[in-house]
Amino acid sequence: xxxxxxxxxxxxxxxxxxxxxxxxxxxxxxxxxxxxxxxxxxxxxxxxxxxxxxxxxxxxxxxxxxxxxxxxxxxxxxxxxxxxxxxxxxxxxxxxxxxxxxxxxxxxxxxxxxxxxxxxxxxxxxxxxxxxxxxxxxxxxxxxxxxxxxxxxxxxxxxxxxxxxxxxxxxxxxxxxxxxxxxxxxxxxxxx
Amino acid sequence: xxxxxxxxxxxxxxxxxxxxxxxxxxxxxxxxxxxxxxxxxxxxxxxxxxxxxxxxxxxxxxxxxxxxxxxxxxxxxxxxxxxxxxxxxxxxxxxxxxxxxxxxxxxxxxxxxxxxxxxxxxxxxxxxxxxxxxxxxxxxxxxxxxxxxxxxxxxxxxxxxxxxxxxxxxxxxxxxxxxxxxxxxxxxxxxxxxxxxxxxxxxxxxxxxxxxxxxxxxxx
Numbered sequence: 001x002x003x004x005x006x007x008x009x010x011x012x013x014x015x016x017x018x019x020x021x022x023x024x025x026x027x028x029x030x031x032x033x034x035x036x037x038x039x040x041x042x043x044x045x046x047x048x049x050x051x052x053x054x055x056x057x058x059x060x061x062x063x064x065x066x067x068x069x070x071x072x073x074x075x076x077x078x079x080x081x082x083x084x085x086x087x088x089x090x091x092x093x094x095x096x097x098x099x100x101x102x103x104x105x106x107x108x109x110x111x112x113x114x115x116x117x118x119x120x121x122x123x124x125x126x127x128x129x130x131x132x133x134x135x136x137x138x139x140x141x142x143x144x145x146x147x148x149x150x151x152x153x154x155x156x157x158x159x160x161x162x163x164x165x166x167x168x169x170x171x172x173x174x175x176x177x178x179x180x181x182x183x184x185x186x187x188x189x190x191x192x
Numbered sequence: 193x194x195x196x197x198x199x200x201x202x203x204x205x206x207x208x209x210x211x212x213x214x215x216x217x218x219x220x221x222x223x224x225x226x227x228x229x230x231x232x233x234x235x236x237x238x239x240x241x242x243x244x245x246x247x248x249x250x251x252x253x254x255x256x257x258x259x260x261x262x263x264x265x266x267x268x269x270x271x272x273x274x275x276x277x278x279x280x281x282x283x284x285x286x287x288x289x290x291x292x293x294x295x296x297x298x299x300x301x302x303x304x305x306x307x308x309x310x311x312x313x314x315x316x317x318x319x320x321x322x323x324x325x326x327x328x329x330x331x332x333x334x335x336x337x338x339x340x341x342x343x344x345x346x347x348x349x350x351x352x353x354x355x356x357x358x359x360x361x362x363x364x365x366x367x368x369x370x371x372x373x374x375x376x377x378x379x380x381x382x383x384x385x386x387x388x389x390x391x392x393x394x395x396x397x398x399x400x401x402x403x404x405x406x407x408x409x410x411x412x
Contacts, residue, residue, distance in 0.1 A: 003367055005367070005368075005369070006366075006367050006368050006369075009368045010368070063366060063367075064393055064394055064396075064397060097400075097402040097403075097405070098365070098366040098390070098394050098402045099365035099366065099402035099403045100402075
C-alpha cells in the first residue's frame with residue numbers, strides 16, 4: 001500500500017518551490033496514484049523554453065519502489081523514447097532510494113535533458129544522430145521543442161482563454177487545467 | 193551444549209501474526225532427548241506434540257506468553273537484544289507446561305521477521321538447545337548472516353536501536369515524518385537515522401543507506 005501521507009507531504013513541498021524551480025506535481029486522480037509532473041527545459045539546451053509534461057504512476061510499493069515516469073510531451077532525446085516517452089534513467093530503476101522524492105526524481109529527469117547519455121540509449125535512432133550528426137540532433141531537438149513543448153504551452157493558454165470567455169474565473173480555470181494535465185474537456189467537467 | 197543432527201526436524205511452527213516488527217523467539221520441537229537414537233526415532237511420530245504445535249492458537253499464545261514473561265514490549269530486536277530476555281527458554285517451557293501439560297526439554301531457535309505485508313522470513317538452526325540455555329549472540333548473528341532465502345535483511349545487524357531524546361533530528365527520510373521524543377529510531381553506521389520499520393522494509397530490497405548509499409551489509 002502506498003504511503004499516502006508521504007505523497008501528500010511531497011506535493012506540499014513541491015508547490016512551495018514551484019515558482020523557483022518551475023517543477024510541479026499535480027494529482028490526476030483522487031487516490032494520488034496518478035500524477036502529472038511538469039518540468040521546464042533547461043537553459044542553454046535545445047529544450048530551453050519548452051514545458052514538458054511527465055505522466056507519473058505510483059506503484060503499491062512506493063516509496064520502496066520507484067515511481068513510474070514517462071514523458072507525455074514528445075521530446076527528441078537519446079535517453080527518452082521519441083515514440084513512447086519511456087525514460088532511461090538509473091534512479092527510476094535499480095538506483096532508486098526511498099529517500100528520493102518525486103521532486104528529486106523530476107530534477108534528475110531535467111538534468112538528463114541537459115546531459116544526454118548516448119552510450120546507454122532509450123531511443124537508438126536519436127542516439128545515433130546525436131553521435132554522428134550532432135548539429136542535426138540539436139536542430140531536431142529544438143524543432144521538436146518548438147513543435148510540441150511550446151505548442152503545449154500555447155495550447156494551454158488557448159484553453160484558458162476559451163474557458164475564461166465562457167465566464168469562469170481565470171485563476172480557477174488555470175488551477176483546474178493544471179490539475180487535469182491540460183485536458184480541456186476534463187477541466188470543463190470540473191468547472192461545471 | 194548444542195547438539196547437531198543431520199536431519200532437520202519434521203515440523204516447526206511460526207506464529208502467523210501480522211506484526212510490523214522483528215521478533216526473536218524460540219519454538220519448541222520435542223519433549224524427548226535427541227541425544228538418544230531411540231528418542232530420535234520417536235520424533236518421527238509424536239502425535240500429541242504434533243497436534244499441539246500444529247494448532248495456530250498455541251503459537252499465538254506461546255508468542256504472547258513469551259513476550260509477556262519477558263517484560264519487553266513488542267518491538268524490534270536483533271541479535272544483541274537477546275540479552276534483554278533472561279531465562280527466555282525456561283519461561284517459555286513453563287508457559288507450555290501450564291497450558292498443555294507437556295514437559296519441554298529441548299528447543300530450536302528461530303528468528304522471525306514480521307513485515308507490513310504479512311510475509312515473514314524465518315532463520316532456523318539445526319541445533320537443539322537444552323531448555324535452560326540460550327544461544328550465544330554469535331550464534332544468532334551467524335544464523336542471521338547465513339539465512340539465505342529466508343533471512344533477516346543483511347543490513348539489520350548494522351542498526352543501532354535507540355529512543356529519540358530530543359526533537360532536533362531531521363525527519364525520517366523514508367516516511368518524511370518527524371521524530372518525537374520517545375520514538376523508536378534506528379541509526380546506521382553512517383549515522384543516518386530512520387524509523388526501524390521504515391529502514392527494515394527497505395533493507396529487504398537493498399541493505400544500503402537511502403541517503404548516502406553506505407553499504408550496511410552484515411559483518412560476520
